[in-house]
Each structure stands twice: as C-alpha cells, then as structure tokens.
Amino acid sequence: MGFTSSLVVEEIDGKFWKVREPLTYQGAAEEFVVPADFRTDFASVPRPLVWLIPRYGVYTRAAILHDYLRRTERVGAADADGIFRRTLRECDVSRPRRWMMWAAVRLGSRLQGISPTAFAVLLVVAVLSIVFVAIPTVVVAVFLVLFWFIELLAWPVDRLAPPERRTRVPRPQMRT
Template sequence: MGFTSALVVEEIDGTFWRVREPLGYAGADEHFEVPVGFRTDFASVPRPVVWLIPRYGVYTRAAILHDYLLRSELVSKVDADGLFRRALRECAVSLPRRWMMWTAVRFGSRLRGASPAALAVFAVLAVFSILFLLIPTVTVTVFLLLFWVIELIAWPLDRSARRQGTQQVPRPELRT
C-alpha cells in the first residue's frame, strides 16, 4: 500500500502546478491514479498557518491525492479524508501534524458523514489545535496585515520614483 510512483509536476504560475506523470496510490482495496494534467496548489493551507505547515512538504503527494479524490468524486468525502490521513502516515508525517491536517480537512468537509465517535475525536483534536495555534496565528496575522499596510504605502512611492526616471534597471548587453 502507498504511493506507487514519484511526483512529477510543472509550475503553471506562482500558485498552481500541473501533474506531468500519473501519480499512483494503492489503497487497501483500490488503486487510484492522479492523471496527467491535474491542476493542484499542493496543500491548501491558510496563509497565517503556513509557518507551521508549508504548502509543500513530505505530505505533498497525500494533499494532491486528497484534492483529486474530492474533485473526481471517486469516493465519498469521508473516505477521501480517511485516505488522506492514511497517506500522511505512509509518507511519515508526524502524528501531531497528520492529525492536525486531518482535523482541518474534516472541518473543511463540514464533518459530513462523521460518526459520533469521529465527532468526539474531532472535537478533542480541534480544541488542542486551536489552543496550540491561537497565539502564533493571531501574531502572524497581525504582522501580515502590518506588512500589507507597509506595501500599500510603499507602492505609490515606488511608482512615483519609477516615473521620475530614477535608477532604471540596466539592459543586458550581449557581447560576442
């Protein structure tokens, strides 16, 4: 069980990537294949939490598989989320990180199809995740907003300086 092929992608732009070769995953009973051309943003992580879980890492193949399963509707959302958690384990993602990521995708699925036992596990994990993430996430968000304000102020100054002809970037000269 696990991934049966390497991940080969090409960049589309600063956010999205395209799968260049099929990405295979062998589940307990079925084999799934992310097709060539599938568009992905890797792990869809909210910006204030990227400090803890970057968009790309050892879990990238699991994130792409999860996105594919959700979009293709080959399995239910509950099963896609469960396969995501299993794939994270098979990719050697640490227990706390994998459960936090699973909690986030289950929350994103609005807990559809969750059993009472799964809801209890989700509630415990969600409380611990919120307690762990609250202060750093608020801090990062405040500083992202502050930086946005700085960029907003600097943008017209930069545009004005460019119009006045100060310091242009030199053109490259090819010497033969």
C-alpha cells in the first residue's frame, strides 16, 4: 500500500501546477491514479496559515490525491478525507499536523458523511488548532495586509519612473 510512483509536476503559474506523469496510490482495496495533466494547487492552505503548514512538503502527494478524489467524486467526501489522513500518515507527517490538516479538509467538506465519533474527534482537534494558531494567524494576517498596502503605495511610484529605470512590476493583488 502507498504511493507507487514518483511525483512529477510542472508549474503553470504562481499558484497552480500540472501533474506531468500519472501519480499512483495503492489503497487497501483500490488503486487510484491521478492522471497526467491534472491541475493542482498542492495543499489549499489559507495564506495566513502557510507559516505553519506550507502549500507543499512531504504531504504534497497526499494533497494532490485528495484534490483528485474530491474533484472527480470517485469516493465520497468522508472517504476522500479519510484517505487523505491515511496518506499523510504514510508520508510521515507528524500526528498534530496530520490531524490539523484532516480537520481542515473535514470542515471544508462541510462534515459530509461524518460519524458522531469522528465529529467529536474533529471538534477537539479544531478547538485545539484554533487556540494554537489564532494569535500568530492574526499577527501574520495584519502584516500581510500592511505589506500589501506598502506594495500598493510603491506601485504608482514605479509607474512614474522613467521607462529606462522602470521595472516590470505587476499591480499588487491580495491573493488567498
């Protein structure tokens, strides 16, 4: 069981990537193949939380498989999220990070198909996660907005520079 192929990707733009060769995962009863040309953003982590869980890491293959399972609806939301948690474990993601990531995708799935026991576990993990990340997340978010304003103020100054001294800087955007 586990991933039986290497991950080969190509960057599309600053956020999205394309799987260049099929990514294969052998589950307990089924084999899942993420096809070549599948588009992914790796782990969909809100920008203020990337200090804790970057968009890519040892869990990148698990995130791509989860994206594929959710987008194709090959399995239900609860099963896709469960496979995600199992693949995170198989990728040697630490228990706290694994459970936080699972709680996030479960909440993103709007708790579809969740059992009472899983809901209780999710509630505990979510509360502990919120307590742990609330203050740093607020601080990071405030400084991201502040930096965006600084970039926004610097952008017209760059546009007013003589053409030979001007750098090609895109208009600042607040991306998620």
